[in-house]
Amino acid sequence: MTDTDRQDTASEAVKETGFITAVIRAIENDRPDPYLVDRHAELLSTPRSRAMADEALAAGGTVGSVIVRGRFGDIALARSVADGITQVVCLAAGGDTRAWRLGLPARTTFFEVDLPGQLAAKEALLDPVRDRPSCRRIGLSADLRHDTWPGELHSAGHDPHAPTVWIVEGLLPYLRLDHFTQLIARIREMSASGSVLLVDAPHADYFTDPANESFLAFMESRGSAFRLGLDDFGGFLRRHGWQAEAYTLHALAEGACPWLPTPPARLCPPRDHHWLARARLG
Structure with a gap:
C-alpha cells in the first residue's frame, strides 16, 4: 500500500468515526439519566453510522471517552465564551453539534475544519x-496533515491576535505522534494570550490492557492503527507552551476536576484509559 493509499484509508476512517460518535451521543441522550444532552445527535444517526457504531461497540469500544469529553468540552467552552472569547475553532469537527445546540452568543464565530465532504454531509x-x-x-474543508489549513483559516476570518478556543477531540488515534506534535505547535503559533485548548488523547495504558485487544484489532482493520498513547498528557502540553490541567477518566470518576460534574462509573470503566485536558496560554 502506498503512502497515498494509507492516507486515503485513514481519511475514510476519520470521516466514519465522526458519525459513530454522534450515534453514541444520541444513545446517551435517550437515557433517562444522560450525562451529556445532545438532542441533535439523532439527526446524524444514519443507518450506516448506527451499523458501524454497533460493530464498534460489539468489538469492545467504550462510550465513556466520547460522552465525558463532550460534557467536559461543553462546560469549558461555555466558561471561555462567558469570559469573553469570541472565536472558536473545532478541528476535525466531524459530527460535533456544539454550534447548533449550545446557544452561543451571536458575537461568537465558530469555525469548523474537517476533511472534504465531511461538513457538507453533516x-x-x-x-x-x-x-x-x-x-x-x-x-472549512482541509486536511490537518497538510500545511495549507492555517492560511485557509486566516482567510476565512480567524484572528490570531485575539484569543481562541481550540477544540481537538478524537484526533490523536489517526495521526502519527510527530504530526500531532506539529499540530499542537501550530495551534500554539496561531494563538493569542488567553486562548484555550480543549483536547483529549488515549493513555499509553490503553494499548497494554488485554481487555482492549479486540477493539484495537477492529480499529486497525478500519484503517486506524490506534496504537499511540501518552503517559503524561499534561506534561506533553506544558512542554509545548500550554498551562495544562489533564485528567484521566478514572481520576474524573473520583471527582478530580472541580468544575466538572463527576461522571458515573458506567462511563469510566477500568479498561478505558483516556486523557481529557483543558490548557491555556498566558
Missing part, C-alpha cells in the same frame, strides 16, 4: 435545524 443531515445556530458558523 450540514445536510442537520438541515431540519439549520436555523438553530445562534452564533456565526464557518465551515
Whole structure:
C-alpha cells in the first residue's frame, strides 16, 4: 500500500468515526439519566453510522471517552465564551453539534475544519435545524496533515491576535505522534494570550490492557492503527507552551476536576484509559 493509499484509508476512517460518535451521543441522550444532552445527535444517526457504531461497540469500544469529553468540552467552552472569547475553532469537527445546540452568543464565530465532504454531509443531515445556530458558523474543508489549513483559516476570518478556543477531540488515534506534535505547535503559533485548548488523547495504558485487544484489532482493520498513547498528557502540553490541567477518566470518576460534574462509573470503566485536558496560554 502506498503512502497515498494509507492516507486515503485513514481519511475514510476519520470521516466514519465522526458519525459513530454522534450515534453514541444520541444513545446517551435517550437515557433517562444522560450525562451529556445532545438532542441533535439523532439527526446524524444514519443507518450506516448506527451499523458501524454497533460493530464498534460489539468489538469492545467504550462510550465513556466520547460522552465525558463532550460534557467536559461543553462546560469549558461555555466558561471561555462567558469570559469573553469570541472565536472558536473545532478541528476535525466531524459530527460535533456544539454550534447548533449550545446557544452561543451571536458575537461568537465558530469555525469548523474537517476533511472534504465531511461538513457538507453533516450540514445536510442537520438541515431540519439549520436555523438553530445562534452564533456565526464557518465551515472549512482541509486536511490537518497538510500545511495549507492555517492560511485557509486566516482567510476565512480567524484572528490570531485575539484569543481562541481550540477544540481537538478524537484526533490523536489517526495521526502519527510527530504530526500531532506539529499540530499542537501550530495551534500554539496561531494563538493569542488567553486562548484555550480543549483536547483529549488515549493513555499509553490503553494499548497494554488485554481487555482492549479486540477493539484495537477492529480499529486497525478500519484503517486506524490506534496504537499511540501518552503517559503524561499534561506534561506533553506544558512542554509545548500550554498551562495544562489533564485528567484521566478514572481520576474524573473520583471527582478530580472541580468544575466538572463527576461522571458515573458506567462511563469510566477500568479498561478505558483516556486523557481529557483543558490548557491555556498566558
